[in-house]
Amino acid sequence: MTLAPATLAQLLDADPIAPAQRAIVDTVKAYLPGIAVMLHPGKVDISELVSKALVAAPGVGIGWSRVRTLRAIDGHYSLLVDWVxxxxxxxxxxxxxxxxxxxxxxxxxxxxxxxxxxVDVCFWGMRGISAPETTPGPEFKPLFTVADQAQGTVYYTVTWSQTLTGLGVTFLPTAIGHVVEDTTTIKYPSPEELAEMDGWLAGGPEVDDA
Structure with a gap:
């Protein structure tokens, strides 16, 4: 597979992480009514803690801290996202x-x-996302300093990892054939789809005309 050039607008449209982040926010809102839930860049600035600008309490800011690429043998790729x-x-x-x-x-x-x-909620209403990784599994832990406690506000984090799967374009044929039981042959909807299979189907024995 050859990578094609893309404009910034095309890259933004193709980004799989932002829609996943929004899906998580929307789902968390539904299961935490009355709690402020919002998108967050993922990296906390100390000024956010001092000024209480991270998110209004009680609240949850959803972001990510790391993304890694996993390559599939069919040309697709996946992104392993560390969410926070x-x-x-x-x-x-x-x-x-x-x-x-x-x-x-x-x-x-x-x-x-x-x-x-x-087993239902963890997919955030999406397709093409794995269940949360188990090694390491989801973790809930405190993130605050003595100064933060003096302000009457505490900060905790929930961290977990999930994989966005089936991204990109496969180099394998995608045509789907149907078996004709009477003739035990495979029929494709169009000649073009059959041609897509050339090179991937085993041919019959070669005949020597000599």
Whole structure:
């Protein structure tokens, strides 16, 4: 397969990561009602923590930290994406009682881990994405400093990896034939699709005219 030139507009249209990120945000919103869920670039600037600009508490910012390429033998490729969700929480009254910020963050993080463990939810309504990797598996952990605690805000992360599969174009033929039972032959819808199979189907024995 030969890589073709592409304009920036074409590259943006073909980008598989941005749609996946939006799908994750939309799904997380549905399973965390009342929690602010938003796109995040993935890399946290210290000024975001100091100014509480990461995401409004209680909230979750969805981003990614690393992308790796996996090549398939048929010409397709896959992208192994390391996703990160930033969980921001503050103490708040819930059901007429004060709930501390750590408990709020833990509740959000646990729900996120349940989403990643659910055999339906973890695909975010998408096709062409794997289940979360198990080695390493999803992880929920604190990300904060003493100064952050003094502000009454805590920061946690949920990290996991998933693979976007079947990207690019295969160099193998894609025509689909159907077996004709009476003749035990394979029929293709058009001569062009049959021609696509040339070079991939075994031919009959050569006949020597000499």
């Amino acid at each position: 969700a930033y969980v921001v929480a503050e103490a708040r009254p819930i059901a007429n009682r004060r709930v501390e910020k750590e408990a709020v963050a833990l509740a959000i993080g646990n729900q996120f881990l349940r989403m990643l463990a659910d």
